Amino acid sequence: NAGVMQNPRHLVRRRGQEARLRCSPMKGHSHVYWYRQLPEEGLKFMVYLQKENIIDESGMPKERFSAEFPKEGPSILRIQQVVRGDSAAYFCASSQTGANTGELFFGEGSRLTVL
Amino acid sequence: KQEVTQIPAALSVPEGENLVLNCSFTDSAIYNLQWFRQDPGKGLTSLLLIQSSQREQTSGRLNASLDKSSGRSTLYIAASQPGDSATYLCAFNDYKLSFGAGTTVTVRA
Numbered sequence: 001n002a003g004v005m006q007n008p009r010h011l012v013r014r015r016g017q018e019a020r021l022r023c024s025p026m027k028g029h030s031h032v033y034w035y036r037q038l039p040e041e042g043l044k045f046m047v048y049l050q051k052e053n054i055i056d057e058s059g060m061p062k063e064r065f066s067a068e069f070p071k072e073g074p075s076i077l078r079i080q081q082v083v084r085g086d087s088a089a090y091f092c093a094s095s096q097t098g099a100n101t102g103e104l105f106f107g108e109g110s111r112l113t114v115l
Numbered sequence: 116k117q118e119v120t121q122i123p124a125a126l127s128v129p130e131g132e133n134l135v136l137n138c139s140f141t142d143s144a145i146y147n148l149q150w151f152r153q154d155p156g157k158g159l160t161s162l163l164l165i166q167s168s169q170r171e172q173t174s175g176r177l178n179a180s181l182d183k184s185s186g187r188s189t190l191y192i193a194a195s196q197p198g199d200s201a202t203y204l205c206a207f208n209d210y211k212l213s214f215g216a217g218t219t220v221t222v223r224a
Contacts (some may be wrong), residue, residue: 004158033211043159043204043214056211091158093212101146101166104212106159 002027004094004107005074012113019079019086021110025094032075033104034067037089046090049075082114117142117207121215129223134192136218138205143183150179150190151204153217159204163190195222 005024013019025032034046045059049069060067064082069075079086089109095102118141128134138148147166151159163172163179165188171180176193188205202219206212 006158035212035214042216043206043212045211045213048211059211093159103161103164104149104206105161106151108158111156 004092004105006092006107006110008110010111013082014115015083016081019082019112021077021090022074023092023107024074026105029094029096031095031098032069033093034077035091084114087112087114117209117213119207119213119215121205121218123218125219127221128195130195130197132195134195134220136190136203138188138215140186140207142209143186144209146208148181148188148207153202153204197222197224
């Protein structure tokens with residue numbers, strides 16, 4: 001049973017470009033969460049999605065960041081016009097039930113470097 | 116807003132010694148908590164999940180306790196091994212996970 005799959009594992013972008021990070025949850029999981037880990041900082045919640053719905057995006061920056069979890073295919077975290085401050089590790093997690101009851105399983109992360 | 120504190124920030128012990136990692140939180144309205152392990156450059160591995168109605172969970176050499184009244188959780192690792200060297204994170208689930216900054220453990224052979 002494959003775990004949470006994230007790709008790419010490493011991504012380099014120049015300032016002003018777009019970054020797209022993909023996450024395939026564990027089989028049977030319909031809840032997806034994105035977290036960001038800045039260098040020397042802890043993990044911060046960004047967004048919580050269920051299939052086709054954004055449940056909570058209170059941790060997402062208001063501009064340039066968006067997330068989706070379509071009916072078919074992986075969840076996508078999209079960062080437009082990247083800046084150096086976006087350099088971080090972005091982790092995706094999934095759970096079978098909602099966050100308030102289920103165990104969360106994390107992927108290996110996507111490490112974004114903005115030049 | 117949930118605040119999560121992990122003490123100590125770093126810990127170095129000789130192999131075979133027992134480890135005690137502490138985690139405190141400010142809001143007792145939690146659903147559950149998870150302890151994770153993170154190796155450098157890697158993702159998070161779930162170690163233990165404790166539901167709010169439980170007081171502890173055990174898995175092999177690992178034991179985690181939860182005391183909601185005092186706002187604390189403790190992770191015990193018995194008979195530490197060099198392979199236990201990693202950063203350990205606690206996360207409280209008050210609908211979405213709030214993470215502590217972690218305790219970085221080094222077990223010396």
